[in-house]
Amino acid sequence: MTEQPLIPETPALPSTPAEAATRLDQLKADPKWASSFVSGSPSHLQEFRDLHEIVAKGDHVDMAMSGLMPEMPSSSHREMAGTASMLRELGIDDRIIKETLTGHMVTKPEYEATERWKKDAMSNPDFVKRYIGGDNEARRKMTLANIILTGGIQDPT
Incomplete structure (x- = not known):
């Protein structure tokens, strides 16, 4: 009996728009994934569509956190997207980023x-x-x- 090579499983889809946006950022930064996507890999195309569907279900903050821009983005949308990107680069969790963008208070x-x-x-x-x-x-x-x-x-x- 010959052993079959293991095919890596696609991770489960994220449950929130912010998580989906983070996953999209990770995929776009992965040269191997990006190359397969551009080459037309059906599984990569489907994952991309699925993640964008999840992001689209979010509110304007989720949309800004995803980095997606509407056709005519407002300056506040651009500012939120830039802030989310900067905070993510520092390693700050999406939950904290969302609280930062939506207003938060502490004891x-x-x-x-x-x-x-x-x-x-x-x-x-x-x-x-x-x-x-x-x-x-x-x-x-x-x-x-x-x-x-x-x-x-x-x-x-």
Whole structure:
């Protein structure tokens, strides 16, 4: 009996428009997948269509997060798409990106803890050097702190 080579399974389709947009970005960045897609691979074409269908079911924020542009995109749509792309490049989760784009608030203790963290981080010469030097992890942490601090504090009632 000869062994058959394993054919990699296509991952399950994402369940949300944001996840589908992330998957589309990953596929577009994969040269092997892109080459097969451009060559007309039926499975790649179907996956592309399926992912776009999921993205299309989302709201305007999901659409911006996907990077898809309507025929006449507004400046706010372009700004949201650019922000989502920048945050994704820093490794920030889509759930947090969506909260950032739709408005978010935190509790007063969360806000105060983040303020303390940022003050401590900016007082640490090693962190500042890494942050200013473009260290991705330092940039991601500072960006997350700034997202929290710009969102506002929830009303405690």
